[in-house]
Amino acid sequence: MKKLFLIAFLLPLFVFSQTNYEKAEKLFSQEKYALAKPLFEIALKESPNNPKIIEYLGDIASHTDDWDKSVFYYEKLKNLKPNVADYHFKYGGALGMKAQKGGKWVAIRLIGDIRESLEKAIELNPNHIEARWALIEYYLQLPGFIGGSEKKAQKYSNELSKISPVDGYLSMAHIDEYFKRYKSAEQNYIKAIQVGGSKLTYERLAQLYKDKLNQPDKALKVLEKYQEKNK
Numbered sequence: 496m497k498k499l500f501l502i503a504f505l506l507p508l509f510v511f512s513q514t515n516y517e518k519a520e521k522l523f524s525q526e527k528y529a530l531a532k533p534l535f536e537i538a539l540k541e542s543p544n545n546p547k548i549i550e551y552l553g554d555i556a557s558h559t560d561d562w563d564k565s566v567f568y569y570e571k572l573k574n575l576k577p578n579v580a581d582y583h584f585k586y587g588g589a590l591g592m593k594a595q596k597g598g599k600w601v602a603i604r605l606i607g608d609i610r611e612s613l614e615k616a617i618e619l620n621p622n623h624i625e626a627r628w629a630l631i632e633y634y635l636q637l638p639g640f641i642g643g644s645e646k647k648a649q650k651y652s653n654e655l656s657k658i659s660p661v662d663g664y665l666s667m668a669h670i671d672e673y674f675k676r677y678k679s680a681e682q683n684y685i686k687a688i689q690v691g692g693s694k695l696t697y698e699r700l701a702q703l704y705k706d707k708l709n710q711p712d713k714a715l716k717v718l719e720k721y722q723e724k725n726k
Contacts (some may be wrong), residue, residue, distance in 0.1 A: 519551065528555045546576055553593030562593035573612070579622035587612030588629055595636075606641060609633060622658050627651040631666055635673050645670065665699060670708060677707050697721035 519534035534556050539548045553568030571587035576582055590609045592603035610633065614625040630651045637643030648670055656663025666682035684700035697717055705714035 503522060506604060517550070523551060523555070526558075530556050531555060543559060544575060546572055546579075546582075549575070550582075550585075553589070557585075557589060557592075560592075560596075561595060562589055565589040566593055578630050580616040580623050580626070582621065583612045583619065584616035584629065586628045587616065587626070591629065591633065603641065606637065610642075624655065624659055624662055627658075628662070628666065631655075631670065635670065645674065659691070661687050661696065664690060665696065668699065668703075672707065675707075677703065681708075692724070694725075 515534045516538045516713070519531045521536065522528075522531035522534070535548055535551050535555070537580060538543065539552065542548060544704045549568050549572045553565050553572060556562070556564035556568060565590045566586065569582065569589050573579070573582040583638065587609050590605050590612065594605040597605075610630070613626045613630050613633065616623050616631075621624075628651075629643040634642070634644050634648040634651075636708045649667075652663060652666040653681060655666050664683045664687035668680040668687065671677070671680035671683060680703055681700070686697065687696040688700060697720070701714040701717040704717065
């Protein structure tokens, strides 16, 4: 009898929690982050170690550029589940954005943790594409006197080529573009189109023509070619 009473007492609480979570998920999928956030926060109070809820709150913080909160939730997440590569990647990425927004001294303080987290993601998942992209950006943006290096960025681009040829060409083009080697970037974007043919590959080449080479007509033709192939 006591057991039945306990079940009857707890069931409404469970249903309430589940309803909040489901509502929050739906709002999140609709990109209504301001409405989803308080519902996830209620759910987290009821289930403080639920990794999915913590991840959602970290993602909401990221979408709204609240990098302090994003770092807080992702750090909690990777400590809770230290063997999940994506959690280390998200933590490192949030630290990177915090460093970018916080200025030189904040960046210098966070450099080691950013690199360590992204490298940990690759250690846990040797085929982690996004972590390699983040490390390419890390070594491009970092000043040389504190470890920035084209050679190190190129290392991760070469690794991408083995995992995903299209990402390899796109990352090579990105490095070329960063150093204003626009002709080489153009060739690598063309190779990415030949290998992958995704909308992104066409958009990157079109953006190069429009923004860097001042050739808007060529940019338009590239996008028209994509539309023609995907009718």
